[in-house]
Each structure stands twice: as C-alpha cells, then as structure tokens.
Amino acid sequence: MASFCSDPSTLSGLSWLLCYLTTGKHVALYWSVGTVLLLLAITAPAALAFGFGGATAARSRFLPLQWLGRGYIAVVRGVPDIAFFLFFVIALDQFFEWARHKVKCPDWDQPIRQGSDFVVCPEAKLPLGNAAQWVHETYGFMLAVLTFAIVFGAFAANVLYGAMRAVPHPQLETAEAYGMSPRQTFWRILVPQMWVYALPGLSNLWMVLIKATPLLFLLGIEDIVYWARELGGAKTARFTDYPHGDWRVWYFLALLIFYLAFTRVSEIVLDRIMGRLTHGQATLAGDAQRKAV
Amino acid sequence: MKKLILTTTVLTLAAGAALAGSHSVVRLGTEGAYPPFNFLNDKGEVDGFERELGDELCARAELTCEWVTNDWDSIIPNLVSGNYDVIIAGMSITEEREAVIDFTQNYTQPDPSAFLAAEGSEIDLTGAVIAAQANTIQASYVASSGATLVEFASPDETIAAVRNGEADAVLADKAFLSPIAEESAELDFVGEDVLIGGGVGMGLRESDNDLRDKFDAAIQSMKDDGSLNALIEKWQIGATF
Numbered sequence: 001m002a003s004f005c006s007d008p009s010t011l012s013g014l015s016w017l018l019c020y021l022t023t024g025k026h027v028a029l030y031w032s033v034g035t036v037l038l039l040l041a042i043t044a045p046a047a048l049a050f051g052f053g054g055a056t057a058a059r060s061r062f063l064p065l066q067w068l069g070r071g072y073i074a075v076v077r078g079v080p081d082i083a084f085f086l087f088f089v090i091a092l093d094q095f096f097e098w099a100r101h102k103v104k105c106p107d108w109d110q111p112i113r114q115g116s117d118f119v120v121c122p123e124a125k126l127p128l129g130n131a132a133q134w135v136h137e138t139y140g141f142m143l144a145v146l147t148f149a150i151v152f153g154a155f156a157a158n159v160l161y162g163a164m165r166a167v168p169h170p171q172l173e174t175a176e177a178y179g180m181s182p183r184q185t186f187w188r189i190l191v192p193q194m195w196v197y198a199l200p201g202l203s204n205l206w207m208v209l210i211k212a213t214p215l216l217f218l219l220g221i222e223d224i225v226y227w228a229r230e231l232g233g234a235k236t237a238r239f240t241d242y243p244h245g246d247w248r249v250w251y252f253l254a255l256l257i258f259y260l261a262f263t264r265v266s267e268i269v270l271d272r273i274m275g276r277l278t279h280g281q282a283t284l285a286g287d288a289q290r291k292a293v
Numbered sequence: 294m295k296k297l298i299l300t301t302t303v304l305t306l307a308a309g310a311a312l313a314g315s316h317s318v319v320r321l322g323t324e325g326a327y328p329p330f331n332f333l334n335d336k337g338e339v340d341g342f343e344r345e346l347g348d349e350l351c352a353r354a355e356l357t358c359e360w361v362t363n364d365w366d367s368i369i370p371n372l373v374s375g376n377y378d379v380i381i382a383g384m385s386i387t388e389e390r391e392a393v394i395d396f397t398q399n400y401t402q403p404d405p406s407a408f409l410a411a412e413g414s415e416i417d418l419t420g421a422v423i424a425a426q427a428n429t430i431q432a433s434y435v436a437s438s439g440a441t442l443v444e445f446a447s448p449d450e451t452i453a454a455v456r457n458g459e460a461d462a463v464l465a466d467k468a469f470l471s472p473i474a475e476e477s478a479e480l481d482f483v484g485e486d487v488l489i490g491g492g493v494g495m496g497l498r499e500s501d502n503d504l505r506d507k508f509d510a511a512i513q514s515m516k517d518d519g520s521l522n523a524l525i526e527k528w529q530i531g532a533t534f
C-alpha cells in the first residue's frame with residue numbers, strides 16, 4: 001500500500017480509489033481469485049480421473065464392479081449438489097476423524113456421539129486443534145477438491161460411458177480379429193477414439209464447474225463471491241476508513257465480467273482441442289477436415 | 294542420512310503428540326459481518342467488541358486463541374462437529390439454542406432490538422413486511438408477531454432490503470442499527486424498542502464443560518473489575534452491567 005494511504009479521509013478521486021482497492025481486504029479478494037483458479041486446475045483432472053474410473057467400472061464384465069460404477073453414477077448424479085456439499089463433506093471429515101480415533105486412541109472410554117456433539121480424542125482431530133490456520137485452510141481446500149471431484153466425476157463418468165459406446169463397434173471387432181487382447185483393444189482402439197464423442201459433454205461440465213465454485217463458501221472457504229458480497233456491502237465510517245454505500249452491484253458486475261471472460265477463453269481452447277481430436281476420425285467433422293486439406 | 298531422517302520423523306511425531314493436548318489452541322468462530330460486535334476491518338482481520346473481549350478473555354484464562362470466520366447459517370453445525378471450539382458472534386442465549394449447545398454467562402445485557410425503516414414512514418409493525426437475519430431471535434420474534442417475515446442470510450442484506458423497498462422495516466440489535474441510522478439520512482428508527490433474548494453469550498459444545506467453566510470465570514472477573522463495562526461503552530453495545 002502506498003504511503004499516502006495512511007489517512008484516507010483526506011484523499012479523493014483516483015488516489016482514494018487506489019488506496020481503497022489495495023486494502024488488506026481487497027488483497028484477500030485477489031488471492032481468492034487464485035484459490036478459485038487453483039481449485040479448478042486440480043479439480044478438473046481429478047474429476048476426469050473419477051469419471052474415467054466410474055465409466056470403466058460401469059462397463060466392466062465383472063458384475064460387482066459394474067454395480068459399483070453404475071451405483072456411483074446414479075447416486076451422485078441424483079443427489080442435489082447443495083445437499084451433497086453440506087452432508088457429504090461433514091460426513092467425510094467425521095469418517096476420517098473416526099478412523100484416526102480408532103487407531104490412535106484405542107483406550108478412550110467416552111462415546112464419540114454425545115447428543116449432537118461429535119467428540120474424538122484430541123490426537124485424532126483433523127487437522128490437529130493446534131495446527132496453524134493455513135493447515136486448516138489447506139485441509140478444507142483438499143476436502144473441497146475431493147467433493148467437487150466426486151460430484152463432477154459422476155457426471156463425467158456418464159459422459160465417458162456414453163462416449164465409449166459411441167465408438168463404432170466394427171473398430172473393436174477389427175481389433176479383436178487382429179488378435180489384440182481385450183486390454184489392448186481398450187487402450188489402443190477404444191480410449192483414443194472416444195474423446196471426440198466425450199468432449200462436447202465434458203466441455204459442458206467444465207463450464208458448470210467454473211460456475212459452481214461459489215459452493216466453496218459452504219465449506220468455509222472464502223471464494224470471490226463471498227468477498228464481493230462482503231466488500232460490496234454498505235460500510236459506515238465507524239468501522240472502516242473507506243465508508244461507502246451499497247456497492248454490491250459493482251462488485252458483482254466485476255464478477256460477471258470475470259466469469260464471462262473465463263468461459264469465453266475456455267470455449268476457444270475447447271474448440272481447438274476439438275479440432276485436434278477430430279483429426280482423422282470417422283465422424284462428419286473429421287470427414288470435413290479431410291476434404292478441406 | 295537415513296538415520297537423520299528417521300530421527301527427525303520421530304522427533305516431529307513426538308512433538309506433535311505432546312502439543313496435541315486438550316485445547317492447546319482454542320479456535321474462536323465468529324461471523325465477521327455484524328458490527329460493532331464483530332466485523333472484518335480494512336486489513337481483512339476480525340475486529341470489533343467481541344475481538345477485544347475474546348482476546349482479553351483468552352489472556353485471563355491463559356489460553357492461546359485463534360480467530361476463524363464462518364457463515365452464520367452453518368455456525369452451530371460446525372461447532373458441534375468440532376471445526377472450532379467456541380462461537381463468539383453476538384449470539385443471544387435462547388432456549389432453542391440451549392438444546393443443542395451450551396452457553397457461558399451473558400457478556401452483554403439483554404439488548405434492545407429496534408425497527409429501522411425509511412425516514413418518515415408510517416408503519417403498522419404488526420402487519421408490515423419486516424426483514425430479519427435468518428436463524429436469529431429477531432426472526433422468530435417477527436414470525437410470532439403477525440408481521441410478514443422476510444429472512445436474509447447476512448445482516449447487510451436486511452438493510453439493503455429496506456433501502457430498496459423489499460421490506461418496510463428491519464428488526465435487528467439496536468447496537469448494530471444505530472451507526473447505520475446515524476449515517477443514512479433516509480433511514481430512521483420507528484416504533485418502540487423490543488427486549489428479546491437473554492443477552493449475548495459464548496456458545497460451546499455441551500461436552501466441553503472445562504472450557505466453558507474457564508470462560509465463565511474469565512467473564513466474571515471482567516464483570517467484577519469493570520473492564521467489561523469499559524468495553525461495552527467503547528463499542529456502544531448497550532446497557533452496562
């Protein structure tokens with residue numbers, strides 16, 4: 001922060017705005033943009049991995065595995081996101097703590113559920129009660145990534161499952177006729193060809209994932225929407241050096257532009273990937289590409 | 294080298310186990326959106342009456358405390374599942390909450406709540422549309438008074454609702470509304486103040502009796518030497534003890 005910001009009441013115009021936009025609170029807002037981007041960068045591949053696992057399980061010939069895959073897809077897709085985020089994360093956190101409690105404190109004699117309280121021994125707390133705030137925040141962030149990955153993984157699994165079935169069957173038969181094992185057929189013929197069918201569905205998911213990040217605040221992570229609301233709310237002079245009226249509309253306008261720009265860039269990148277994946281494929285677009293050359 | 298790594302690991306584990314004793318760090322959960330009780334200052338830190346009070350109480354009880362903010366709606370669930378140890382968020386002591394969590398003795402007097410409405414408006418408070426924050430004593434008061442209740446997740450949104458005409462008036466703690474009424478010419482108090490709730494206290498898990506007793510004793514000592522009254526006057530919270 002510039003030195004002339006020490007007494008904001010004397011400032012006006014641009015210099016006031018400059019000081020206002022560099023307060024600690026605003027810096028927290030800028031950091032939260034990074035948090036959201038980092039979450040997306042980790043969640044997208046993780047969700048894709050969950051989706052790939054789910055889809056592979058769902059088309060497995062081994063029945064229990066097939067049930068597991070189909071059950072995962074059906075249950076997670078059916079439960080509302082907000083219920084999943086409120087219930088599942090707390091349940092997951094308590095499950096981890098319960099497991100650690102069983103291992104670390106075998107001779108603890110009090111019950112874990114006391115009325116509405118969930119009490120494990122201090123050594124089993126996750127993270128430890130005395131851990132630094134950043135450890136708590138990182139743990140919350142990892143839980144958020146895991147939850148997002150599981151939720152979006154189920155949708156991705158359904159998309160990939162459909163894409164695997166969309167690959168022309170004669171391709172697989174030909175592979176078998178050449179003497180490839182089922183594993184070879186899967187990895188060399190099916191997987192490389194399925195992406196072109198999966199991408200439209202996956203790109204939809206990516207767009208929804210970008211917009212779903214405000215759900216983070218349910219998990220105690222302060223994302224950009226939280227900070228926009230907190231900063232935009234009317235401030236009285238008693239509690240801040242920068243009093244202002246209700247400015248939420250401006251902050252939300254900035255968010256709107258941010259999200260629109262982000263989704264537009266995503267669209268451009270996805271279009272390029274689509275073009276590359278289509279190359280040499282036996283689809284209409286692939287055919288068009290071949291003729292254009 | 295291997296031995297070195299092993300020793301370090303063992304040492305770290307041992308240190309971790311030693312530090313992990315009961316409540317070596319007490320986590321204080323607050324909302325950070327309800328001045329003058331608690332709010333985020335320009336630096337983004339928790340500030341306000343409860344920040345000063347909480348720091349002083351922790352010093353007197355010889356506890357290491359850490360501040361965390363949490364959404365009001367999920368503030369009780371996160372306490373009982375152990376994400377923090379204490380709620381210190383302008384939370385009035387009520388019977389419904391007593392059923393789920395425990396409270397220390399109150400550190401503010403039962404606070405008058407007031408109606409804030411557009412300047413010069415004539416409102417029949419029993420038949421009007423009244424805004425209040427969800428899950429507050431004010432919200433249940435409005436619901437039982439016969440007026441139409443509109444609930445909002447944050448205190449700030451309740452004020453915005455009155456400004457843009459969505460609600461005729463807002464019911465909230467007078468300490469929260471006073472600075473807003475002073476600064477905005479278009480808003481003014483209407484009707485009589487109402488006394489609801491049993492004062493504000495710290496909320497703790499029902500199983501956490503040791504910690505509650507420590508804070509209870511610390512609050513008592515601040516009441517006895519008058520330092521609590523000084524804080525209440527400084528932040529203009531309301532009546533002193």
